[in-house]
Amino acid sequence: MDRLMSLCVPSLNLRMHRSLIDSLEIQSCYLLSEHSCLASGFGSIHFVLLVSRQGKVRLTKWYSPYTQKERSKVIRELSGVILNRGPKLCNFVEWRGYKVVYKRYASLYFCMCIDAEDNELEVLEIIHHYVEILDRYFGSVCELDLIFNFHKAYYILDELLIAGEIQESSKKTVARIISAQDEMVEAAKEEAGSISYIIAQAS
């Protein structure tokens, strides 16, 4: 599988080197959306969506309230629009009065929905920022990493965005906080392992 991060190069529409599974292309895109239940005027990201080129959802994060039904509808509509856009087009799609910014990295489309008057270029940077952090964390990240470790992708996103706003501009800081938490989890696991080992021994 192509490494997502080969896209860390500044140009947005990169074709990455082919590796294991299929050839991945990276691209960015903005989509616009307007949704009845969205609070507008706050200038935040309404939701984040990772969709594969085949239309499979890899990550969704909703910062504005959507019902389950609306969520599937949004995903369906947006992946229809984004996956069908040709290469070299701009990375913004106007959709239901909102704006969706998308960017393709290898086989994955990273999409973020913002208000129509928000700064699309900044959202492109946020997407790239996120991908760079993922890349550092997984070490040349690819789609499979995000499938099998989807929860890690969420943890990282939660260190980057809260309430749809960016919380940290330093990749290093995010990496440090994530690894500190990972260590705590590992430590707890070892402890549990040793306890159950002791119990097993005793019985």
Next chain:
Amino acid sequence: MNSIFSGTRLRDMIRSIRACKTAAEERGVVRKECADIRASINENDPHDRHRNLAKLMFIHMLGYPTHFGQMECLKLIASPGFPEKRIGYLGLMLLLDERQEVLMLVTNSLKQDLNHTNQYVVGLALCALGNICSAEMARDLAPEVERLIQFRDPNIRKKAALCSTRIVRKVPDLAENFINAASSLLKEKHHGVLITGVQLCYELCTINDEALEYFRKKCTEGLIKTLRDITNSAYQPEYDVAGITDPFLHIRLLKLLRVLGHGDADASDLMTDILAQVATKTESNKNAGNAVLYECVETIMAIEDTSSLRVLAINILGRFLSNRDNNIRYVALNMLMKAIAFDDQAVQRHRVTILECVKDPDASIRKRALELVSLLVNENNVKQLTKELIDYLEISDEDFKEDLSAKICSIVEKFSPEKIWYIDQMLKVLSEAGKFVKDDVWHALIVVISNASELHGYTVRALYKAVLTYSEQETLVRVAIWCIGEYGDLLVNNVGMLGIEDPITVTESDAVDVVEDAITRHNSDMTTKAMALVALLKLSSRFPSISERIKDIIVKQKGSLLLEMQQRAIEFNSIVDRHKNIRSSLVERMPVLDEATFNVRRAGSLPASVSTMAKPSVSIPNGVAAAPLVDLLDLGSDDIMAAPSSSGADFLQDLLGVDLGSSSAQSGATPGPKAGADLLMDILSIGTPSPAQNNTSSIDLLSTAGINNNPSNALDTLSSPAPPHIATTASAGGMFDLLDGLSPSPSKEATNGPAYPPIVAYESSTLKIEFTFSKPSGNPQETNVQATFINLSPNTFTDFIFQAAVPKFLQLHLDPASSNTLPASGNITQNLRVTNSQHGKKSLVMRMRIGYKLNGKDVLEEGQINNFPRGL
């Protein structure tokens, strides 16, 4: 593996799901996994919880229901270990949203975790709260969050700051509590804390005026200094993005300065220098730099007038516009729309480039550019811009033609300097994109043509030529056959030639060919065919020499599968055959259509307003007093129940719209054959909107809307005794009545019964509702209410919906509203029928609710109406 991973592991489940080749197979695997998870949940083994939830999250992402796992999240959150809490909070954010009741149960755990000794646990709780808290939770936990803004660890401070932004969005009243804490964050050095602190201040400023004043006074200078420091800072690898130090912080600072400077000349003055510096010094060859420039331009445009800065901003946009990167051009188009407001001239200079963007292969850019172009149009450049757009219409993508043609039409209508130009441009649009043109647009064109009597000949010849080439454009064909029907003689005789025209030779049978083509083409829709049939009838009188051929074409339609066409063919045939003496007066040219009334109606208001009521009925050339005419262009079809009428003659007259105040007497006095002619005339004419009394009975000859919503009335009509003086045309007349089933027919009650004054049922700052009443004769319990909704605001309401409730002794029937979009200072109407079973004892009372969307936000208004006139 340790005990946590007994059974299928998460990894195995993902593998087996990925191995599925069909959706059905995948559903099977997921079903089995879900069953296992449920079973495991029932066993309540804490070891499996962690893994179960992870699996559920994956299943959830695939779109399967996972509500049964919600309680597991809460249990994990409540457990003491960090790994459990971590996954529990993740599940909470993923599987639940703020509207679920279950969420309330977690408030207590959150409160404990916010006070936890482990800072990472506090971080988890803050993150969850920031992402999904509801208004209630926000209220409950705000004090904890406020305290955490001062926490020793910066990681917690920044999370608490963003959490606070969510809290104040949910509960704006809490904003005051956060002002002090937020301003302390602005002095931070840690970028994460600074970014979130600035964001929190921005949020507070947009919500609370006090906060805005406070930050403006106390923090403007500090923020400017921070921005200057970071702009001038040396290379910092940790925060550098493409040569810019922390563009995210840049952008947030600029945003906050924007709200501080907006509406305050002093604050704006302070920030002039630094804005100029950012605007001139920022590298613009990378996206990060452009993102900062974008924000800087936004700020310059929003703060108080500093004209030299604005020149700078416009120049940046000009550079953006000529950038090769599509993203940058898109952004430029977007921002130029705002820039028009203060410097139209500067934006006009880029007109050529913007026009080029309309032709871009990228749909997003095209759409923006088209919006922008339509804002650039004025009296001076309309001809040139329209020409460019129409030229492009010829070669544009099919899916863009709809937007493009709609924009061109609205530009042409708004700025057209003269009628001939308007007609020319509309013909071009219809020729290129006729199938995308909306009904009201070509209706308007017909109204304009009808009003331009000196251009009738020119227009019909131009249309004739166009339709030969573009016969697949439905609306073009409709307008053409209407004009040929009306002005066929001008076409054949080259009457009213203008200097610019080339003479053409069109024989009578050439003209009929066009109409025949339209009626026989299999893909013409019913409206077109019906119009063609009427045109043929008119031509049969205009071209007596070939009336046999026309008759043949009409006769063929007797076999049409469309009931409507079949009936009309029979009727028209009998006119051609047996009523030659009245035919010519029947098919007289249409009277001039009333432009003003049409425009009023098009705007969605009442079909007939008071102003037309005062006018005498229109007289047509042969001196026959035309009764109110049937209205081809009727956009709002009103349904009103038929009321049985005392005499057949009245009824018929009602149906045909003759019976209005003064003219009813007149037409009643008209001798037999003429009256018959009147009636037929009404049917065949495309009329001016009829006066109010009659609009409900107008027969929408060609309207396809509201077909047969009341067929039984039509039958009633047929069986009602025909008055003797119409007997000469009985065969025609009787059948015409039948046609009324097509229109939202039924007759209005005669002018009997007491009149009720209209009332203002509701009035707010944005919306006014007026009710007018009428009673159908024969049933005193029933009242017809016409509600008119008037938008008093400068914005358009969309998704407008009116709901009403009445007590049990009333029955309410609501007809559909004329539109669900309420334009600024426009109005829409809706009919209500109320049956009062306690008539005479109790008067009407009604409670109502109005919902609509204003700028994308839902608005709900409610009220009770107690001021109905007595006796309804």
